[in-house]
Amino acid sequence: MPPGPGHGPAVALPYDCIHHAFEAQAAARPDAVAAEHGDMSITYGELDRQADRLAGLLSAAGIGGGDLVPVVARRGIPLLVGLLAALKAGAAYVPLDARITPAEQLRHVLGTTRARVVLTTSDHRRLTPLRAVPSVIEVDTAAAGPLPAPDARRPAGAAPTGDDACYVLFTSGTTGPPNGVVVTHRNVCNLLLTEPGGLGIGPGQRVSQILNIAFDMAAWEILGALGRGATLLIRGRDIAETVRRADVVIATPTILTTVDPAHCERVRVVAVAGEPCPRALADRWAARAVFYNSCGPTETTIVNTMQRHTPSAPRLTIGRPTPNNTVYVLDAARRPLPPGETGEIWAGGAGISAGYLDNPELTAQRYAPDPFLGGGRLMFRTRDLGRWTADGELEILGRTDDQVKIRGFRVELDAVSAVLEALPGCVRAATLKLDSRTLVSFIARESSGGGPDPQTARQAVAAALPYYCVPDAVHILPRLPRTSRGKIDKAALRGLAEQHRAVHPEPDPVAEHIRAAEAEEAVR
Structure with missing residues (x-):
């Protein structure tokens, strides 16, 4: 071990x-x-x-x-x-x-x-x-x-x-x-x-x-x-009203931002997970209640690390493994890295789920024999990058793939793009996460000018994927920029999206509708 x-x-x-x-x-x-x-x-x-x-x-x-x-x-x-x-x-x-x-x-x-x-x-x-x-x-x-x-x-x-x-x-x-x-x-x-x-x-x-x-x-x-x-x-429809009557609250940070802790005198314990938690939000709630910042993909059973945060803490981390669980920060050869060095996070122990239903290929890709616990146990590749702090807590530093969290829900960017690319007249599509609440997609249409318009594109995603996968904006381009290796230049697309948002800060009606419905729909 x-x-x-x-x-x-x-x-x-x-x-x-x-x-x-x-x-x-x-x-x-x-x-x-x-x-x-x-x-x-x-x-x-x-x-x-x-x-x-x-x-x-x-x-x-x-x-x-x-x-x-x-x-x-x-x-x-x-x-x-x-x-x-x-x-x-x-x-x-x-x-x-x-x-x-x-x-x-x-x-x-x-x-x-x-x-x-x-x-x-x-x-x-x-x-x-x-x-x-x-x-x-x-x-x-x-x-x-x-x-x-x-x-x-x-x-x-x-x-x-x-x-x-x-x-x-x-x-x-x-x-x-x-x-x-x-x-x-x-x-x-x-x-x-x-x-x-x-x-x-x-x-x-x-x-x-x-x-x-x-x-x-x-x-x-x-x-x-x-x-x-x-x-x-x-x-019911009012999240804040329910939270105010509770002793214990479990939420994503996005949901928690909709509730004022000053009006929640009864709440004594709060746990957040599902997406990165802003330090300011953690400090606000930790000043009034026991506050846990937690992390773990579905495959490790809800969460497998937790930190009890206090406003005086030097940093906000995801803490340490929960009982009977293990977490490893490994290099490319799957060797443990010392504190301070960044590697890929793998999880092991009692929280590791049984794999993917009727998908042995994907299970073999994401789960592997745990060489540290042995005994036929498995560990799971989270695809998160992280490092141990000197005092033994875990910091998350990003992702190794295109899997992101939007409003606390897991979204595969390629899945959104695949729906768009299936539309008639769409030659190529790409999807980016701009922030914890915003997805944006780009479509290159056929040179003849045919192909989907932004509203049709959003409707197609809404029909095929959960609501939180629907992009807030879809931009139509004659072609998508490429890197020198022939791949889609996502950095260039991000620049275009940020530039468009700076010039047009007001969201379009479809995006506004999604945001308005979020309080009721996004956590159902």
């Missing part, structure tokens, strides 16, 4: 499966409120009973260990019932927001997961892609009904273990459709049931649920609260 700060402490887990932690809370405190959403609430006992009923229906439909159950819903109590029911049936859940998932992406997920049963709600049952699924169960009606007769249920299989899948999250692909990341129960328990990942959550506390349900940080909110006996506050 490499010496130094790259190893989190060794900690035993109280449970191997996260729904077992929830069931223990339901047995100990059945009358405690598990979740609130608007004027609705549900106790731990009732949530457990409804999830059991629904799990019985899933078992009767032949769902068990190894199966994947898409949950196509909106944020709300039925969503919680669906997630827990899938886990209780021995399956893994696949969360998809019914309102904002493009039909093309939904079809891809249903096909990739080989979905035989989909859980949804009555108001979304008629979504066109769901017609191809053999069985669609409405959670909001089925969970309240009786359990199927015992002789109609599927014989119980082996109980799930920590190595079984807990959920599958789909992230955007480089040039193709989204990739499913398989996250196990042990992966999840390792963060949520240890500290600091548990954030000190416990009975009597309130945890906000403000993030997109298909975002891995939403699992931190939902399973973190329900596995530790807290009350989950499910937001």
